[in-house]
Amino acid sequence: MPNPYKTRAQREAARIFAEGDRTIPVKVESFARALGMELVYRKLEDEVSGSLVINQGRATIVVNTSHNKNRRRFTIAHEIGHYILHGKSAQVFIDSAKVFNRDPISAQGTQTQEIDANAFAAELLMPESELLQDVGTSSINPFVDQDRIDHLATRYRVSVEALLIRLTKLGLIVG
Numbered sequence: 001m002p003n004p005y006k007t008r009a010q011r012e013a014a015r016i017f018a019e020g021d022r023t024i025p026v027k028v029e030s031f032a033r034a035l036g037m038e039l040v041y042r043k044l045e046d047e048v049s050g051s052l053v054i055n056q057g058r059a060t061i062v063v064n065t066s067h068n069k070n071r072r073r074f075t076i077a078h079e080i081g082h083y084i085l086h087g088k089s090a091q092v093f094i095d096s097a098k099v100f101n102r103d104p105i106s107a108q109g110t111q112t113q114e115i116d117a118n119a120f121a122a123e124l125l126m127p128e129s130e131l132l133q134d135v136g137t138s139s140i141n142p143f144v145d146q147d148r149i150d151h152l153a154t155r156y157r158v159s160v161e162a163l164l165i166r167l168t169k170l171g172l173i174v175g
Contacts, residue, residue, distance in 0.1 A: 006123075006128075007116070007119055008085065008116070009081060009085055009116040009117070009119040009120040009123070010119055010120070010123040010128070012081075012084050012085065012120060013077075013081070013119075013120045013121075013122075013123035013124040013127075014123055014127060014128070014129070016031060016080075016084075016124060017123075017124055017127050020034075024127075024130055024155060024156060025073075025125075025155065025156055025157035026077075026124060026125050026127075026156075028073050028076045028077050028080070028124065028125065029076060031077075031080060031124070032061060032076055032079075032080055035059070035080065035083065035084075036058075036059065037059040037060065037061055037079075037080070037083065038058070038059070038060040038061070039060075039061050039063065039076065040060055040061070040062045040063070041062075041063050041065045041072075042062055042063070042064070042065060043064065043065050043066050044062070044064040044065075044066070045064075046064075046066060046067075048064060049063075049064050049067055049071060049072075049074075049075040049078075050062050050063040050064055050072075050075040050076070050078075050079055051079070052079040052082050052083055054083070054087060059083050059087070061075075061076055061079040061080075063075055063076060068159075069157070070153075070157055070158050070159045070162070071159065073125060073157055073158070074121050074125060074158065074159070074162060077120065077121035077124045077125050078117045078118060078120070078121040079117070080120070080121075080124065081116065081117035081118075081119075081120025081121055081124070082113065082117045084120070085113070085116050085117065085120060086113050086116070086117075122162065122165070122166045122169070125156060125157075125158055125162075126156050126158060126162075126163065126166045128170060131152075131166065131167070131170060131172065132170070132172075134152060134155070135152075135167070135172050139171075139172050139173060139174040140167055140172055140173055140174065141173070141174050141175035142164060142173060142175060143175050144175070149163060149164065
């Protein structure tokens with residue numbers, strides 16, 4: 001049964017998914033472009049996954065090309081989350097541009113805006129409705145169901161770690 005207590009971040013991601021083509025894996029780059037966002041791929045320092053720069057109403061996501069494709073997808077979804085949820089605020093201003101970075105602090109999920117952006121990204125890339133359908137009535141035991149976990153991570157084009165976190169938060173992990 002879908003979660004009636006979704007956060008604003010999760011509701012916004014679910015809305016965007018529902019308004020799109022609803023395919024898995026989610027075409028996250030298409031979502032960004034549909035929102036008028038520019039995607040720029042650059043080699044960045046390893047600890048920086050990407051950033052969102054909003055300057056004069058134009059949003060640009062910069063993505064670290066040295067990271068694997070699944071991490072880049074999560075970064076794009078995370079930055080879309082910042083844009084939708086926090087686009088009118090910013091943590092850093094550079095030449096009157098709003099900048100959000102996806103870095104080790106955002107990965108820790110200790111700041112409210114980062115928690116929101118991570119929740120948004122998880123819901124967009126691994127929609128609850130789709131995961132519930134894929135997992136069905138039998139929860140996943142990470143010690144026994146490695147093939148099933150690998151299959152789901154491949155299907156959603158996310159890391160096993162991101163998938164396990166998402167499944168845990170949805171209460172779909174046992175063991």
